[in-house]
């Protein structure tokens with residue numbers, strides 16, 4: 001029976017571990033550098049009693065297997081919400097998606113958006129990059145007011161150097177008849193209809209889902225085990241504590257570029273491809289307030305430049321247990337996400353003050369609310385978004401087949417480096433499916449090159 005080793009206990013590694021256990025496989029182990037599981041989907045409680053995710057995590061449901069697993073793990077301990085998302089622009093709130101609700105904009109901007117749409121050349125299929133694609137799909141007005149500023153803030157990367165092939169279901173496209181109807185008849189066209197629900201753990205934040213894998217896999221789980229090297233010739237993993245472990249088959253979920261750097265004996269033609277794998281960094285700021293929240297919004301997008309963040313989540317609306325004593329009569333919490341990179345610098349030392357000022361500038365809080373802030377929590381996330389650059393797919397098509405020829409399967413948000421398959425459901429399923437591939441010879445459907 002071959003020995004299977006999993007590196008990293010985030011959603012991907014846990015999905016693989018779950019499937020190995022489910023199949024009754026005996027010879028495997030999972031190693032995690034942190035003292036906890038969950039990776040980017042972990043949650044933390046600060047010293048004032050506020051719970052924080054690593055940025056706003058919302059469970060999107062694409063797979064029955066994943067849904068059943070989450071329901072089993074949470075065992076009815078979850079809350080259900082409508083996905084109520086908004087865009088802050090021109091000092092007003094526009095329901096998401098932007099293009100269907102431009103009636104909230106000033107008249108000149110509505111005109112620019114419609115006139116841009118009328119001039120769209122219908123050529124989105126033939127666009128060469130993401131910037132061209134948004135121009136050819138939404139027209140110059142919508143791009144000017146929302147698509148370009150918002151996406152530049154999220155990706156912290158030049159949009160014309162990004163591919164458009166990842167977009168498929170991520171960006172809702174546009175229907176000019178519907179846009180006109182909504183403007184003329186003053187209709188709200190919102191994304192949170194009856195089927196737009198999401199669930200959130202009752203307590204413990206998003207990370208609770210992944211914590212609940214532990215009792216099932218604890219005999220094979222090793223925490224505080226940082227991988228420092230991989231000897232592909234001897235099929236051995238080296239850890240920071242000096243220990244070694246041999247494998248027949250490796251499932252990697254740490255960032256692919258980091259893995260390649262730690263692995264000896266990788267051909268130069270493969271190694272050089274990692275320069276095409278780009279990522280953004282994330283600065284997550286959690287602010288806990290001694291005050292009751294006064295709205296039901298879930299998360300909000302911020303395209304404008306009077307604040308550093310691209311998104312803010314009303315995190316206390318996800319569960320009352322995200323605030324101290326579960327007391328939402330007295331407390332609420334906001335969690336903001338700011339991206340940075342070599343192309344877009346962020347002032348890490350000042351991010352809390354910039355965030356607070358940005359919340360004031362964008363009308364989220366008032367100047368006098370400063371004194372109600374009783375908790376400030378910052379997370380500096382080195383790997384936040386895997387960027388779909390123009391070169392990414394070719395790089396992956398060189399790296400992944402080589403690794404697989406060495407019995408190494410690299411999967412997950414940064415292990416697989418595909419943003420479009422990089423959410424929690426995709427990642428968990430990538431772990432499940434890669435085990436099916438290794439043991440049952442089944443084709444993968446979530447991670448494909």
Ligand SMILES: Cc1cc2nc3c(=O)[nH]c(=O)nc-3n(C[C@H](O)[C@H](O)[C@H](O)COP(=O)(O)OP(=O)(O)OC[C@H]3O[C@@H](n4cnc5c(N)ncnc54)[C@H](O)[C@@H]3O)c2cc1C
Pocket residue numbers: 007008009010011012013031032033034037038039040041054055056057058059060225226227228253254255282337381383384385411412413414415422423424425427
């Ligand atoms: C800001 C932000 C917002 C997000 N929002 C959503 C959302 O709304 N909905 C959604 O579904 N998903 C969301 N995600 C994505 C979600 O977090 C990922 O899908 C998921 O965490 C990826 O799981 P993974 O196991 O592939 O990677 P990770 O979670 O990164 O796990 C990898 C694991 O490998 C470990 N590791 C790394 N290096 C080593 C080493 N040398 N030795 C041992 N272990 C190592 C890490 O510690 C980590 O635990 C968001 C992510 C971010 C950053």
